[in-house]
Amino acid sequence: MPALEPPPGQGCHPQPCGTKTLPPGSSNSSSLALSQQSDVSQWKLVLRLLKLTWRFRRGCVNVLFLNFVLLAFGLAGLGLVGLGLDVIRHAVDPEVPAPKWPFGYQPPESWSPMFLTGVIAAGILLSSGLRSLLRWVAALATADLVQRKLIVNLRTEVYDKLQRLSFRFFDANNSGSIINRVTGDTTQLANFVNNVVVQTLTLLLSLLLYFLYMLAINVKLTMACLITTPILLVLTIQFSRTVKPAYRKNRELVDKMINTLSESIQGIHVVKGFAIADREQEKFAQDNANVRDQHRWIFTRVTIFQPTIGFLTHVNLAILLCYGGYLFIQGELAFGSGLVVFAGLLNQFSGQIANIAQISNTVQASLTASARVFEVLDSPVEITSPPNPVSLPKARGRVTFENVSFGYKPSEMVLEDISFDVPAGACIAIVGATGAGKSTLLSLIPRFYDAVQGRVMIDGHDVRDLDLDELRRNIGLVFQESFLFSNTIAANISFGYPQASREQIIAAAKVAAAHDFIMDLPKGYDTVIGEHGSDLSGGQRQRLAIARAVLLEPSILILDDATAAIDPQTEHEILTAMDRAMEGRTTFVVAHRLSTLRRSDMVLVLEKGRIVQVGTHEQLMTVGGHYRKAARLQIGDEESKRLLGLLESPESEMPPALETPADGGNQL
Secondary structure, X not given: OOOOEOXXXXXXXXXXOOOOOOOOOOOOOOOOOHHHHHHOOHHHHHHHHHHHHHHOHHHHHHHHHHHHHHHHHHHHHHHHHHHHHHHHHHHHOOOXXXXXXXXXXXXXXXXXXXXXXXXXXXXXXXXXXXXXXXXXXXXXXXXXXXXXXXXXXXXXXXXXXXXXXXXXXXXXXXXXXXXXXXHHHHHHHHHHHHHHHXXXXXHHHHHHHHHHHHHHHOHHHHHHHOOOHHHHHHHHHHHHHHHHHXXXXXXXXXXXXXXXXXXXXXXXHHHHHOOOHHHHHHHHHHHHHHHHHHHHHHXXXXXXXHHHHHHHHHHHHHHHHHHHHHHHHOOOOOHHHHHHHXXXXXXXXXXXXXXXXXXXXXXXXXXXXXXXXXXXHHOOOOOOOOOOOEOOOOOOOOEEEEEEEEOOEOOEOOEEEEEEEEOOOOEEEEEEOOOOOHHXXXXXXXXXXXXXXXXXXXXXXXXXXXXXXXXXXXXXXXOOOOOOOOOEHHHHHOOOOOOOOHHHHHHHHHHOOOHHHHHOOOOHHHOEOOHHHOOOOHHHHHHHXXXXXXXXXXXXXXXXXXXXOOOHHHHHHHHHHHHHHHOOOEEEEEOOOHHHHOOOOEEEEEEOOEEEEEEOXXXXXXXXXXXXXXXXXXXXXXXXXXXXXXXXXXXXXXOOOOOOOOOOOOOO
């Protein structure tokens, strides 16, 4: 029988030793706490968003070019309207100066005023038709840029980063916040490229062209009509400063609402079982109302800002009417190509100024969302493969812990000075009271976390020196709560080995005593199960999880209380079948039942993060301590159940008197 051997030596991995691990929920951790956003420079966010825009520069340039052409056609149409009015006015009153044609063009003298007017009208219609076509093309180009490229790429990038982050990240952040960042915040961030960068460049180009055109018509009128522009800029800056904190609060409230929804759906059995559906409904309604009220606060500020901008633009029109009319009477301004065209330009200019309100609003929403998304993208990937990993395609299975200590908080160690050496092929049971550190110890083997001190080794290699994917392919895992995906039975079993044949899948299911119940399902292995395997019993879900682990044929098998949700008869079937699967494999089992513990080559007893006893079941039963207390209590409980069954049977005989344990004990 393999036995635990003393560790070959003491040591500490040169890099991670002494590394401070951050506690879940700590304000100093790599959490997504909104309070951190205040420390992020707004200009740095803008520069980073501009870098993001540069990645999609071809699509942005395409949209900008189309907007520029649309602007040119708009100006051409406006100029043609003014030219047509000048032609008509000159025809009615020959003393009025002849219209000035653009680019030095002069129409043939044989063309009558009516024919000239018809030609100009045709040009206006052609310009309008081309603008309509270009608007459609520009809308398609914008949708392609934002929906097909920006949002898809951003969500993929954020999701990819989430897959590489350590368990510590997910310990520190609730699922509602993470989901909101992958969905809503990436959309807001993508909108920055189109609704801020592209629209701002279009706006600046438009304002420049309108301004130059107006200057070309009359400098004094232009200066008079744009006198309110500095006031608009001041109001815009003040508006941005006012709503910025509100957008941060809004995203926090949305996170909370999504988290409430997610928890209530996942815990629907608990909600209904305790008859608290009304209370949960009130809780969600309150969260939803908080989001609504925050939206209303922002909307109120926006609705005050936009009419103010609109009022100031109408002040410009009033100045045009008074001063422009005066200049026209004085003969300093033409009617069609002067006053009318200037009025159209000023209207367009004012409309673009009014767009500043919408752009400013989008900027604040985008900056808030981008800070949240970048916090995910910037979160350190704590668990990574080394630059030059040691090759270990197929491990033998020897596992060694050398003076390992670990804690989720630097000041509170969950494991302290753990040392043991497990030969390849041994079956090790780990027992201890709740909170003793059993699951934490096992999580260090596949590097879900790294030890704070000491090192964990496989076949003599520190796990931190191995390629991460290669390490985990050598380890089969079955957790306390088996997670299944909404897919077929076969796909769930082959999740870690998708290229497995149907024969291999069936063989793994038979090892896990799952084949019989699978064949009783409507479509056998092709039966699609519900989310989390909700339409299966706990024992069935656990057997599928065991089959999933066995299919990998790992060198090391970790069963974290895998038989907790299985009845004794099913447990016996699984353990008997898995005797073959565990042969030649190093197996770690967190267990409480004596039927499992007796099958182990060795038992480690944990108490408050320390190993307090080591030995076989038989050895530990001969010495005092936690293990014997708990085991004798469990033996007495099993005998009591057997006695109760005999008493209920009239044909049974009374068994011999049971020895009551003199000392108490806790569950293993």
